[in-house]
Amino acid sequence: xxxxxxxxxxxxxxxxxxxxEQLINxxxxxxxxxxxxxxxxxxxxxMWIMADSETFYCADAQLYAGKVGNQPDVGQGxxxxxxxxxxxxxxxxxxxxxxFFTNYKLAKELSARRLSLVGTVRSNRxxxxxxxxxxxxxxxxxxxxxxxxxxxxxxxxxxKRAKAVVLLSTQHRDKTVVADDNSKPEIISYYNATKSGVDxxxxxxxxxxxxxxxxRWTVAFFLNMLDIAAHNALVLWITANPNxxxxxxxxxxxxxxxxxxxxxxxxxxxxxTQHQGKRRRIQACATQCGVLRDESSPTSHDTSNRDxxxxxxxxxxxxxxxxxxxxxxxxxTSICKDHSTVLTTCPQCAAGRTGPPADLSPAAVxxx
Numbered sequence: 365x366x367x368x369x370x371x372x373x374x375x376x377x378x379x380x381x382x383x384x385e386q387l388i389n390x391x392x393x394x395x396x397x398x399x400x401x402x403x404x405x406x407x408x409x410x411m412w413i414m415a416d417s418e419t420f421y422c423a424d425a426q427l428y429a430g431k432v433g434n435q436p437d438v439g440q441g442x443x444x445x446x447x448x449x450x451x452x453x454x455x456x457x458x459x460x461x462x463x464f465f466t467n468y469k470l471a472k473e474l475s476a477r478r479l480s481l482v483g484t485v486r487s488n489r490x491x492x493x494x495x496x497x498x499x500x501x502x503x504x505x506x507x508x509x510x511x512x513x514x515x516x517x518x519x520x521x522x523x524k525r526a527k528a529v530v531l532l533s534t535q536h537r538d539k540t541v542v543a544d545d546n547s548k549p550e551i552i553s554y555y556n557a558t559k560s561g562v563d564x565x566x567x568x569x570x571x572x573x574x575x576x577x578x579x580r581w582t583v584a585f586f587l588n589m590l591d592i593a594a595h596n597a598l599v600l601w602i603t604a605n606p607n608x609x610x611x612x613x614x615x616x617x618x619x620x621x622x623x624x625x626x627x628x629x630x631x632x633x634x635x636x637t638q639h640q641g642k643r644r645r646i647q648a649c650a651t652q653c654g655v656l657r658d659e660s661s662p663t664s665h666d667t668s669n670r671d672x673x674x675x676x677x678x679x680x681x682x683x684x685x686x687x688x689x690x691x692x693x694x695x696x697t698s699i700c701k702d703h704s705t706v707l708t709t710c711p712q713c714a715a716g717r718t719g720p721p722a723d724l725s726p727a728a729v730x731x732x
């Protein structure tokens with residue numbers, strides 16, 4: 365398979381996509397920072413995302429940059445759906461949306477693009493008949509159907525007393541009801557199965573994330589896109605290699621670890637020849653990635669004491685609790701001033717690591 369054929373087949377979504385919003389956690393200053401109390405972070409940047417309903421592959425996204433001037437954004441939901449679905453226009457896929465987006469005008473626009481629509485509808489929409497509104501006279505688990513001549517179907521279902529859920533669909537054309545105790549229409553069952561594509565994607569990118577605390581909204585947005593790109597890479601990799609770690613429950617964690625090692629190994633191998641005093645972290649990364657072997661790496665020993673933090677002297681008795689920032693030049697163990705030579709070497713390194721620790725205190729050295 366050539367690369368053009370691979371890109372045209374593997375990167376496309378499945379038969380159904382979901383369009384919803386994602387909130388990127390951000391508490392810094394930003395003109396278009398949003399407050400959404402139903403989200404986990406509540407404050408942040410809002411993104412419109414189109415994701416596959418089955419694999420949660422992010423096919424398109426759009427950052428909401430706020431209102432332009434004092435001009436109200438009329439028909440925002442319709443505009444967002446039409447913008448995001450432009451890449452799948454004419455493919456015959458289904459688009460699942462919530463009641464913020466779904467309306468009769470959007471259904472007709474998508475039908476003209478050979479796309480179907482399934483979504484909940486707000487009860488105050490003008491296209492919803494009065495018979496489908498909540499009423500205490502309607503029976504529990506009953507359904508009211510409405511069919512338009514242009515292929516649009518409305519259904520009103522009563523899940524609780526005096527409650528009603530209204531859905532619109534251009535994919536379903538009959539009164540099919542699931543044969544169970546709740547007697548839900550097939551439209552509602554299909555909506556429940558495809559509505560959580562963006563929500564699951566948001567949960568996945570929050571589980572393993574590269575995000576760091578920042579006050580710049582551009583950095584927060586960029587790190588979120590890295591998380592989404594990593595999940596998309598996993599979907600494409602599993603599509604091309606379906607037997608890779610098959611049956612394991614932590615496939616995503618294994619993939620992200622291998623992906624990180626692969627991305628950093630080439631960079632570490634280029635910079636590993638730098639001076640040890642300035643490139644210890646790079647050399648440690650090169651050792652972890654396999655670029656350097658432990659026995660040949662200049663950082664094969666423990667370098668955790670070279671960060672300038674105060675630690676207990678390894679020679680002094682524990683009862684003294686003598687802390688120091690000085691470390692041995694050879695083995696990087698913490699040693700105090702009394703147990704180091706002029707060259708900052710611990711007693712065992714000075715004695716060649718043989719026999720008991722030598723007394724190399726300044727007093728002993730001066731006596732010799």
